[in-house]
Amino acid sequence: MADIKYDISEALGVISESAKGWTKELNLISWNGGTPKFDIRDWAPEHEKMGKGITLSKSEAEKLYELLGLALEK
Numbered sequence: 029m030a031d032i033k034y035d036i037s038e039a040l041g042v043i044s045e046s047a048k049g050w051t052k053e054l055n056l057i058s059w060n061g062g063t064p065k066f067d068i069r070d071w072a073p074e075h076e077k078m079g080k081g082i083t084l085s086k087s088e089a090e091k092l093y094e095l096l097g098l099a100l101e102k
Contacts, residue, residue: 036075037064049073059083
């Protein structure tokens, strides 16, 4: 299996932190040299390990923002 390369272009914020020090973060990440995308996933301290996450294009992030706004109004 090929190595996956990533570059955190911009750290946008920490959503939560576990008792073990892992953080759930929103970042802009370039995967394998591609265009940076919004990424939500768990990270170990110092970003030496990562958990499973979700990556969104700008249009997908905008739609998620819209849907969350509607859901929070209820």
